[in-house]
Amino acid sequence: MMRPLVAVACMALSSVLCAVEPSTLDPAGARRAADLAAQLRCLVCQNQSIAESNAELAVDLRRQIDEQIRAGRSDREITDFMVARYGDFVLYRPPFKLSTLLLWLGPVLLALLALLILGRTVRARRARPVPVPLTTAERDEATRLLENGKSGDRR
Amino acid sequence: MRKFALYLLPLAAFLVLAGFLLRGLSLNPREVPSALINQLAPDFKLARLAQPQETFAPAELKGQVWMLNVWASWCVACRVEHPLLVQLARSKAVPIVGLNYKDTPDAALGWLAQFGDPYLFSVTDRDGRVGIDYGVYGVPETFVIDAKGMIRYKQIGPITEEVWRSRMLPLIEELRRS
Numbered sequence: 395m396m397r398p399l400v401a402v403a404c405m406a407l408s409s410v411l412c413a414v415e416p417s418t419l420d421p422a423g424a425r426r427a428a429d430l431a432a433q434l435r436c437l438v439c440q441n442q443s444i445a446e447s448n449a450e451l452a453v454d455l456r457r458q459i460d461e462q463i464r465a466g467r468s469d470r471e472i473t474d475f476m477v478a479r480y481g482d483f484v485l486y487r488p489p490f491k492l493s494t495l496l497l498w499l500g501p502v503l504l505a506l507l508a509l510l511i512l513g514r515t516v517r518a519r520r521a522r523p524v525p526v527p528l529t530t531a532e533r534d535e536a537t538r539l540l541e542n543g544k545s546g547d548r549r
Numbered sequence: 550m551r552k553f554a555l556y557l558l559p560l561a562a563f564l565v566l567a568g569f570l571l572r573g574l575s576l577n578p579r580e581v582p583s584a585l586i587n588q589l590a591p592d593f594k595l596a597r598l599a600q601p602q603e604t605f606a607p608a609e610l611k612g613q614v615w616m617l618n619v620w621a622s623w624c625v626a627c628r629v630e631h632p633l634l635v636q637l638a639r640s641k642a643v644p645i646v647g648l649n650y651k652d653t654p655d656a657a658l659g660w661l662a663q664f665g666d667p668y669l670f671s672v673t674d675r676d677g678r679v680g681i682d683y684g685v686y687g688v689p690e691t692f693v694i695d696a697k698g699m700i701r702y703k704q705i706g707p708i709t710e711e712v713w714r715s716r717m718l719p720l721i722e723e724l725r726r727s
Contacts, residue, residue, distance in 0.1 A: 482584075
């Protein structure tokens with residue numbers, strides 16, 4: 395009789411313990427922590443940020459962020475801390491540097507290329523000779539030929 | 550002639566794309582290049598697993614090439630790697646220090662008793678803080694550290710026979726010579 399009760403109590407307690415992550419940050423600090431966590435990629439489940447992931451590493455890293463904010467570190471110092479350990483890969487917004495040049499400038503280059511092709515196409519179309527309107531004599535000739543063609547069909 | 554070249558353009562674009570995709574097939578997105586290569590191994594001072602009253606710091610192994618192997622009793626891939634480590638220990642290929650990551654001493658000691666202990670000794674990183682300093686995100690991971698205390702290589706996931714023979718052993722031999 396006792397055992398099921400204890401089990402239920404344990405389950406209820408564990409859900410409470412798991413649901414609330416102890417954070418003793420003031421509201422502003424908590425907002426900073428959440429912002430930082432949302433900008434950092436979780437390396438275990440790579441398509442989630444540290445804020446979204448429930449992987450143990452993500453939990454640990456959120457704790458790191460909390461602790462560092464409490465210690466008075468700046469956002470920059472905290473992201474530098476992460477990059478020093480996990481590389482640029484942890485940043486959802488990669489830094490602008492030589493190895494990421496193509497990543498950042500690629501879209502601009504493609505857009506320029508598209509504009510270039512568009513410009514050339516338009517110019518080529520403009521350079522095409524404009525058809526000269528027919529003179530009356532030519533029009534009559536054309537009508538005659540067309541009529542002839544019709545009668546030819548009838549044959 | 551120009552027209553003809555224009556018709557070949559889609560084919561060229563396709564080939565370029567196919568080339569990139571083909572390369573992507575053999576890349577492992579889980580292997581993130583370590584930011585710590587050619588950096589000093591982060592310092593720590595941790596209790597030893599078997600003798601908790603004794604500690605270990607990486608500086609104690611200065612002057613020799615060694616490996617830091619991150620493992621845990623809850624880690625399945627560690628079991629895959631373990632026989633190779635035991636074999637390396639038996640042949641005295643390289644000193645291996647274990648970093649017992651987010652584990653309980655009882656479970657860890659039991660695991661070593663069951664599968665064999667290839668480590669010079671293991672140190673305990675119960676809350677994973679040293680793991681974070683080393684950029685650990687998947688266990689097992691192994692760091693090759695040179696005589697000056699610099700990290701020269703990081704293996705993410707189990708060391709396989711092939712990786713050992715083709716990459717780690719040659720590197721260790723080269724580091725010993727220099």
